[in-house]
Amino acid sequence: xxxxxLHRQHQNGAAxxxxxxxxxxxxxxxxxxxxxxxxxxxxxxxxxxxxxAFQLAETGNSSxxxxxxxxxxxxxxxxxxDPVDAGVGVGALDGQYATRINWAGRTGLIEExxxxxxxxxxxxxxxxxxxxQARAVHQxxxxxxxxxxxxxxx
Numbered sequence: 354x355x356x357x358x359l360h361r362q363h364q365n366g367a368a369x370x371x372x373x374x375x376x377x378x379x380x381x382x383x384x385x386x387x388x389x390x391x392x393x394x395x396x397x398x399x400x401x402x403x404x405x406a407f408q409l410a411e412t413g414n415s416s417x418x419x420x421x422x423x424x425x426x427x428x429x430x431x432x433x434x435d436p437v438d439a440g441v442g443v444g445a446l447d448g449q450y451a452t453r454i455n456w457a458g459r460t461g462l463i464e465e466x467x468x469x470x471x472x473x474x475x476x477x478x479x480x481x482x483x484x485x486q487a488r489a490v491h492q493x494x495x496x497x498x499x500x501x502x503x504x505x506x507x
Contacts, residue, residue, distance in 0.1 A: 398485075399485070399487070402483045402484050402485050402487035403483075403487045403489070405446045405447060405448055405481070405483035405484070405487065406448060406481040406482060406483040406487040406488050406489040407481065407489045407491075408446055408481065409443055409446050409448045409449065409450040409479075409481025409482065409483060409489070410450060410479045410480060410481035410489040410490060410491040411479070411481070411491060412443060412446075412450055412479075412481070413438060413441070413450035413451065413452040413477075413479030413480070413481060413491075414452065414477050414479040414491055414492075414493045416438065416441075416452070417437055417438070417452050417454065417477045417479070418477070418493065418495065421495065426454075428454055428456075428473075428475050428497070430456065430459065430473055431456055432456055433453065433454060433455045433456055434453060434454040435453040435454070435455070436451055436452065436453050437452045437453055437454055437477075438450065438451055438452045439451050446481075446483060447483055447484050448481060448482050448483035448484060448487075449481075449482055450479055450480060450481045450482070451479070451480050451482075452477060452478065452479040452480075453477070453478050454475050454476070454477050454478075455475060455476045455477075455478065456474075456475055457474040457475055457476050457494065458474055459471055459472065459473050459474065460472045460474065470498045470499065470500070471498070471499055471500065472496050472497075472498055473496060473497045473498075473499055474494060474495075474496045475494070475495055475496070476492055476493070476494045476495075477492065477493050477494075477495065478490065478491070478492050479491050479492075479493075
């Protein structure tokens, strides 16, 4: 009986200390895991906002191209159209786009092909802005073949 009492006196609080240390280690691991998860969620959200900005910029360029093809917008040589669209909201993508058309110049077509035509060149620029101010800028060039008046080399 005396041995059991003596043995218990040597263990005063050892199990409690070991248990508390293990609890502390598990708490640190849990907090670290939660912070890593929060960071990953934020990164995924930012990636989605950047993708929305990309799609908004593409929407702006496609809108301008469609209106040029149907004759709604008629580009004029030696002139910029700025802005074509200013702050057009797209609810599904939670953002907006703005577009402009810049005159880029004129060139003659390849001489072996024809000297009867001239190539008039413009560049559309669309800026998509989504939530959290994620931005994407896309440019698309287009050209129209017309009469050779004023072409390079004439």
